[in-house]
Amino acid sequence: MSRLANPLVNELVIGLKDKDKYNASRPYDDAQFLTYVTNPSFPELVQTIFAAAGILAPTLSPRADLVATFLTGIKGLNQPASVHPSEIMRLNTSTPVTPAGSQNRLGVIGGIMPDIQMAGALAMML
Numbered sequence: 001m002s003r004l005a006n007p008l009v010n011e012l013v014i015g016l017k018d019k020d021k022y023n024a025s026r027p028y029d030d031a032q033f034l035t036y037v038t039n040p041s042f043p044e045l046v047q048t049i050f051a052a053a054g055i056l057a058p059t060l061s062p063r064a065d066l067v068a069t070f071l072t073g074i075k076g077l078n079q080p081a082s083v084h085p086s087e088i089m090r091l092n093t094s095t096p097v098t099p100a101g102s103q104n105r106l107g108v109i110g111g112i113m114p115d116i117q118m119a120g121a122l123a124m125m126l
Contacts, residue, residue: 003022003023003027003087005027005087005088005089006069006070006087006089008070009037009070009087010022010023012040012042013036013037013040013042013066013070014033014036015036015041018033018036027086027087027088028084028086029086030071030085030086030087031085034067034071034085037063037066037067037070037071038061038062038063038064038066038067039061039062039063040061040063040066043057043058044057067085070087071085071086071087072085073090
């Protein structure tokens with residue numbers, strides 16, 4: 001059985017040698033996989049494959065942004081008051097309901113980051 005609250009964690013972030021261990025573990029014990037999140041191997045794999053084209057892996061490790069995205073939630077958006085790092089589905093139930101017809105297709109992000117909304121609209125036009 002695969003744990004797929006955030007499919008990228010299981011499919012891209014967790015290393016092949018620990019996928020079975022990850023899928024068999026409880027979310028409460030996810031701190032044991034923290035190195036995979038803070039130091040992802042995917043950028044290095046991309047660099048290895050495309051090195052001849054001059055593609056370089058980003059050197060942003062350790063990735064605190066990925067820890068927030070996958071393990072703790074984003075402060076002010078979906079992070080509870082008490083946080084234990086775990087890869088679980090997070091739903092912010094304090095976000096008010098938006099009436100039909102006035103929804104932003106980007107959801108909460110569209111309301112707090114209008115520049116992203118504009119970029120998305122431009123991308124759809126291209």
